[in-house]
Amino acid sequence: MKILVTNDDGINAKGLWAVAEELKEVGEVVVVAPDREQSGIGTAVSLHHPLRISQIEPLVRGIEAYSVEGTPADAVILALDVVTRRQIDLIVSGINGGANLGDDVLISGTVGAALMGYLQGFPALALSVATSEEFHFEVAARLAVVLAGKVAASLLPSKFLLNINVPNLPLDKIRGIEITRLARKSYVDLVEEKHDGRRKYYWIVRGAPQWNSGAGTDKQALDQDKISITPLHSNLTDMEIFSSLQTFCPLLFQKLNPVQGCPHSGRKLIDKCHSPRGSTPN
Numbered sequence: 001m002k003i004l005v006t007n008d009d010g011i012n013a014k015g016l017w018a019v020a021e022e023l024k025e026v027g028e029v030v031v032v033a034p035d036r037e038q039s040g041i042g043t044a045v046s047l048h049h050p051l052r053i054s055q056i057e058p059l060v061r062g063i064e065a066y067s068v069e070g071t072p073a074d075a076v077i078l079a080l081d082v083v084t085r086r087q088i089d090l091i092v093s094g095i096n097g098g099a100n101l102g103d104d105v106l107i108s109g110t111v112g113a114a115l116m117g118y119l120q121g122f123p124a125l126a127l128s129v130a131t132s133e134e135f136h137f138e139v140a141a142r143l144a145v146v147l148a149g150k151v152a153a154s155l156l157p158s159k160f161l162l163n164i165n166v167p168n169l170p171l172d173k174i175r176g177i178e179i180t181r182l183a184r185k186s187y188v189d190l191v192e193e194k195h196d197g198r199r200k201y202y203w204i205v206r207g208a209p210q211w212n213s214g215a216g217t218d219k220q221a222l223d224q225d226k227i228s229i230t231p232l233h234s235n236l237t238d239m240e241i242f243s244s245l246q247t248f249c250p251l252l253f254q255k256l257n258p259v260q261g262c263p264h265s266g267r268k269l270i271d272k273c274h275s276p277r278g279s280t281p282n
């Protein structure tokens with residue numbers, strides 16, 4: 001099997017090479033990663049400047065490696081279309097230094113790279129270790145090997161996106177694996193104002209997160225020293241408010257033209273909204 005390894009911490013990050021080296025055991029590995037750290041850039045794609053890609057000396061012998069002057073998602077697109085001609089069986093993004101839990105999957109570059117692969121029809125893993133220093137990458141790397149083996153044996157769907165967070169612990173301290181849902185998280189983001197002598201400038205500082213981490217969430221699993229695996233998909237449609245919005249839909253359309261919207265055009269407007277309940281605007 002052929003495995004693409006990428007990340008958002010940059011081509012020289014230890015986590016990237018830790019998983020690439022382990023994956024050599026199960027297949028041919030090609031590394032295509034951004035030339036610098038880009039954590040927090042999500043699935044951003046560069047559309048306004050050209051992209052350059054350079055083959056580099058790998059940090060692990062026997063691995064073909066390329067550095068991309070672009071985002072993690074750019075790296076995946078170039079890896080698929082230019083480097084491998086889409087001959088890839090699995091995409092592994094990581095191992096990120098730091099957890100990617102809950103709502104942060106929407107801004108994570110680690111998840112963003114995996115998501116780009118998933119959107120293009122490939123199975124993809126986003127791998128993170130929950131710490132900011134002195135990483136234990138070995139368990140996450142082994143898990144990638146085990147999952148890659150399952151892909152090779154066709155024991156997993158042909159397309160999936162798994163967000164995996166591993167406690168920063170040796171294997172004998174980890175208490176199992178849990179399939180989880182995303183916790184809800186909100187940051188009280190702070191803005192620090194500074195002055196460079198000429199102008200003001202600002203830092204966005206991530207404040208203390210406020211977690212809503214109930215049973216079965218990725219955050220709770222990690223807090224219990226378990227590996228969290230959250231299957232993700234890309235459908236962001238909010239079905240919870242879908243029906244209540246449908247009720248308002250005729251009125252919304254009518255309000256676009258307040259002069260002519262009433263009185264007898266109501267039926268037409270409802271039809272345009274395809275309201276299943278036939279509710280009348282009021």
Ligand code: MN
Nearest residue numbers: 008009039096
């Ligand atoms: Mn990162």
